[in-house]
Amino acid sequence: MATTAEFDSTTRWERSPKIGLRPEPFGALAYHFDTRRLVFLKSNKLVDLVDGLADHESADAAIEAIIEPTDERSRSAHVKALASLAEAGVIEPVAIL
């Protein structure tokens, strides 16, 4: 039932419709209504990124536009964060019709 997927940052992603997001001082709490998993989004920037993913043609492009990383470390840290969110089912690949 879990909708987890291998993360490929060169493709387009979106926040799963099965996710509830609750804003918190540290970022947000995400709850997956299918798997009943609770996930912490540990910064407001990461919340913006998850919310804005669908507006960009790839996760990489979303990171460039929303996070505006100044170095490779920051870029790869956000790719890694998204990969773990994909593993938890918080984000899903946008289906190509």
Next chain:
Amino acid sequence: MTATQPAPVPALVEQLTGGLDAPICLTWELTYACNLACVHCLSSSGRRDPKELSTAEALSVVDQLADLQVFYVNIGGGEPMIRKDFFDIVDHAIDRHVGVKFSTNGYYIDKAAAERMARSDLLDIQISLDGFDAETNDAVRGPGSWEAARRAMDNLAEANFGEFKISIVATRHNFDQLDDYKKMADDYGAQLRVTRLRPSGRGVDSYHDLRLTHDQQYGIFRWIMDHPDVLTGDSFFHLNALGKDTGETLPGLNLCGAGRIVCLIDPIGDVYACPFVIHDEFKAGNVRDEGGFAQVWRHSDLFAEMREPGSAGACASCNAYDACGGGCVAAKFFTGIDLNGPDPDCALGHADDAVAAAMGTAPKPSQDHSRPVRLTVKP
């Protein structure tokens, strides 16, 4: 996290202990009425309280939780299915997108109820079973309770409910059965949940006879580490002291969430810091008060105090304190020992003397709905 962030963000654990706008997870005991009389009942349930929330009040609580974006609520009791409006409350919660995990002894899950439950996506059920065999279970939960729980599991499986949970409170009598339980859960396609026994409710009296021995504490720490798919409700965090030398920590947040990320709404609407501290000292308010639940959660003096950084007290000199955080406040309170000191089940044995000295002096829970013991009168 990165060089692009100008101000350091406090660690997540710090933020969680400082309190959130709404609880992550909340326990709501719907009724003190229960058909069983388990010797370790955390809420001393038995008889219905005449001040129990009405259906309208209960539905309003659901609305309040939905407005606060509480993702799910743990419903318990007493036996929640005894309430005639049980399904009305559950259905309303699910309509409002508040997930329901509910805890039951299974007596009222007949075939029809199982089929009804199987149709609901946001409903999660856990059936309590405190012994793998009837003898071990019924000694704690009462005659016939093992059979009723197994029948409920059979009905859920037959109705294709999916992955329900089998929930056991670890005691010194069922400790050796953990592997059997795991196999039972696997056979049902169910998930096993093992939680810690606390000296709450009627557990104040039964705790000393039921709690794990020191050897068993070590055993269960290892067993949980070896079975990461078993749920624990984060209840064994006090045992992390056992992992300090190997760097091992149990899965979960590993902190006391009382009044910070969890709380309890009891059947008459009183809000307590956690399900295991039904005592006036830990009562923050009532959902019937002006402003409702949110007001209590956000502005009660008690919760403000509980969100302040705690004192390590007598644990300050122990090098395992960072791992266990001093353990469970409720367990300390109801064994009558110092709240700023080791947990009564301190895995390193640092509370053993204090527990022995405090024997018989523990505070009584503020609510007791136990049914009076019936004596047989000879003709």
